[in-house]
Amino acid sequence: MASFSNKRVVVIGAGIVGASLAYHLASQGAQVIVLEAEGIASGVTGTSFAWLNTAHDAADPVAHLRSAAIAEYHRLQTELPALQIRWNGALSYGAEAGSMPPGTLVSREQIRTLEPNLKHPPEQALHAAAEGALDAVAATHALLAGAQAHGAQVFTHTPVVDFLLAGTTVMGVETATGIIEADMVVLAAGTGTARLAAMLNAPLPITASPAIFIRYKTANDLVKGILSSPQMEVRQGADGCLLAAEDYLDDTPDNQPAAIALRTAEAIQDELHGVTSIVTEFACVGWRPMPADGVPIVGYLPNISGAYVCAMHPGVILAAVVGRLASEEMITGKPSLELAPCRPDRFLSTTSA
Ligand SMILES: Cc1cc2nc3c(=O)[nH]c(=O)nc-3n(C[C@H](O)[C@H](O)[C@H](O)COP(=O)(O)OP(=O)(O)OC[C@H]3O[C@@H](n4cnc5c(N)ncnc54)[C@H](O)[C@@H]3O)c2cc1C
Numbered sequence: 001m002a003s004f005s006n007k008r009v010v011v012i013g014a015g016i017v018g019a020s021l022a023y024h025l026a027s028q029g030a031q032v033i034v035l036e037a038e039g040i041a042s043g044v045t046g047t048s049f050a051w052l053n054t055a056h057d058a059a060d061p062v063a064h065l066r067s068a069a070i071a072e073y074h075r076l077q078t079e080l081p082a083l084q085i086r087w088n089g090a091l092s093y094g095a096e097a098g099s100m101p102p103g104t105l106v107s108r109e110q111i112r113t114l115e116p117n118l119k120h121p122p123e124q125a126l127h128a129a130a131e132g133a134l135d136a137v138a139a140t141h142a143l144l145a146g147a148q149a150h151g152a153q154v155f156t157h158t159p160v161v162d163f164l165l166a167g168t169t170v171m172g173v174e175t176a177t178g179i180i181e182a183d184m185v186v187l188a189a190g191t192g193t194a195r196l197a198a199m200l201n202a203p204l205p206i207t208a209s210p211a212i213f214i215r216y217k218t219a220n221d222l223v224k225g226i227l228s229s230p231q232m233e234v235r236q237g238a239d240g241c242l243l244a245a246e247d248y249l250d251d252t253p254d255n256q257p258a259a260i261a262l263r264t265a266e267a268i269q270d271e272l273h274g275v276t277s278i279v280t281e282f283a284c285v286g287w288r289p290m291p292a293d294g295v296p297i298v299g300y301l302p303n304i305s306g307a308y309v310c311a312m313h314p315g316v317i318l319a320a321v322v323g324r325l326a327s328e329e330m331i332t333g334k335p336s337l338e339l340a341p342c343r344p345d346r347f348l349s350t351t352s353a
Contacts, residue, residue, distance in 0.1 A: 007183035009330070010035060010173055012160045012196060015045035016136050017315045018188035019143035020323030023080075025186075026150035028331045033180060034144065034152060035173065037159035041140040043190040047213035047286035049233065049245035050136040050316045051226050053090060053128065054102060061295055061341035065321050068338075070130055072320035082142040084238065087132035090226035091115055093125035103128035117222050117273045122229075133226055135238045136316050143323075160189075163199055163307075170200070170306035184330060186308045190289045193297075193311040202301045202348055205292035206311050210248035210285045214261045215241050216268070218278040231267045241281060242268070248285055257283035288313045298326055298342035309344050 006029055011022045014036035026032040036042070052073060056063040077083050091114055092103065103126035106114065111121040144154050155175075164172035164179055172181035187196045191208040198204075220240040227234050234244045244264050249255040261283035269275045289311045291297045296312030310326055312318050325336045 006031065008033070008181065009184045009186060010160075010180055010182040011186045011188055012173070013037075013043070013187070013189035013192065014040045014140065014144060014154060014156065015043045015188070015190050015315065016041070016048075016140045016143070016319045017045075017190070017310055017312065017322070018186070019140040019147070020319040021186055021188055021310060021327060022147040022152050022154075023143040023150075024323045024327035025330065026147040026152040027079075028327060030327075030331060032147055032150075032152035033182070034147070034154040035158045035160055035175060035180070036154070036156045037189075037192070039156050040144060040154070041137040043192075044286045044288050045136045045140055045190075045316070047284055048136040048316050049133070049213065049235070049243060050139075051090065051131070051133050051233075051235065051245075052085070052317055053131050053226075054317075062318075064338060065296070065318055068321045069317045070132075072324060073132075073134075076143075076320050080142050080146045082145060083134070083139055084142075085132045085134045085139075086225075086236075086238070087130070088225035089114070089127060089129040090131040090228060091125050091127050092228040093122045094230040095228075102126070114225070115223055115227060118227075119271055119273055131226065133235050134316070138238070139316075143319075160196065163196075168304050170304060182306075184306050184308060186310060186326075186330075188310040190311070190315075191287050193289060193309060197301065197307075197309060197344075200301055200304050200307055202304070202307075202309075202344065204297055204309065204311070204344060204347055206297065207290050207292070208287035209290035209313065210287055212246040212248055212257050212260050213282075213284055213286045214244040214246065214257070214264060214280060215282040216244065216261075216265060216278050217281050218242050218268075219274050219276065222268075222272050222274055229271070231271050232264060234268060242278070244268070257285055289315065292347070296322065296342045297344050297347070298322055298339050299344050302345040302348050312342075 162174040194206040261280040
């Protein structure tokens with residue numbers, strides 16, 4: 001693969017993954033055009049809890065990527081001062097055996113110091129002091145602004161509807177407003193990636209996996225870091241609101257986002273001091289791009305030249321590290337060993353063209 005420095009790269013999708021790719025590609029000299037069907041971070045990035053945690057089980061083939069995530073975000077913060085991250089740590093307790101995240105075991109006394117508003121601090125919890133959370137919408141804007149500072153162009157409300165092909169080589173994309181030629185097209189369209197890949201005869205098994213996102217108006221500074229327990233997963237948003245993430249259960253009236261938000265609000269009132277009033281500002285289902293085996297899909301599509309895929313969950317955690325590694329291999333032509341478990345061809349039969 002020839003070097004892509006100075007080459008034209010179209011990135012499809014302006015969620016946090018596409019934005020990170022755009023930033024890393026542009027800062028290494030590629031001429032980047034980002035095409036977004038709607039607005040910036042209008043996909044699932046806009047409703048992400050955005051906890052930067054490194055939890056993984058021993059058998060996870062991308063444990064090394066998750067472990068690198070925090071250092072990669074610290075690197076990005078030195079490069080992009082506008083990127084704000086609350087490095088306030090995370091306290092977890094009550095998870096089922098075997099799924100506890102990494103951290104230091106802390107006592108009830110220590111928990112009281114870490115989260116003084118907890119009404120019923122457990123005997124023990126795990127405290128991951130290095131972890132944090134970001135505003136995924138603001139982070140996406142910061143990454144795209146960084147890309148634009150390196151010459152990238154960003155077009156919103158510009159859906160990609162087809163690809164421009166010469167035989168088995170992708171030569172560009174077709175949008176509602178015309179054709180854009182490119183040396184490389186990167187599919188970073190979240191749950192829209194499977195549809196785009198299918199247009200290139202690459203059926204990738206990426207499902208839309210639901211989760212509930214809730215934003216509450218309540219007292220400021222109820223929790224200092226991230227709190228994860230069987231009763232609730234909450235953190236303070238940058239604007240003082242309280243954010244929560246909940247499992248999606250089903251589509252029945254009792255389990256609509258507004259109903260889950262009410263139940264979660266009750267749990268928050270039961271668990272935290274200082275919640276004199278709590279009002280749901282927003283509750284919705286967010287659709288996460290979930291590869292069938294849970295492992296990110298990152299790399300060139302087989303059987304076709306010029307198309308690179310980047311679809312993953314958890315995309316916020318992995319955006320910084322994968323953005324760097326994927327862009328480096330596109331720019332240098334040298335495959336990244338770290339990305340080896342993520343290749344799309346594990347799902348696709350390769351044919352010699
Ligand atoms: C409740 C909840 C909590 C979560 N918590 C966490 C967490 O704590 N940590 C974490 O890492 N992750 C978390 N996630 C998941 C995380 O939000 C996603 O993995 C991540 O945002 C995916 O980013 P993305 O850029 O791949 O996708 P998206 O944000 O969906 O971006 C894809 C973009 O592509 C655009 N697009 C699609 N098709 C086209 C097309 N044809 N042409 C042009 N543009 C197109 C879309 O409009 C969209 O803007 C959570 C998700 C939810 C719902």
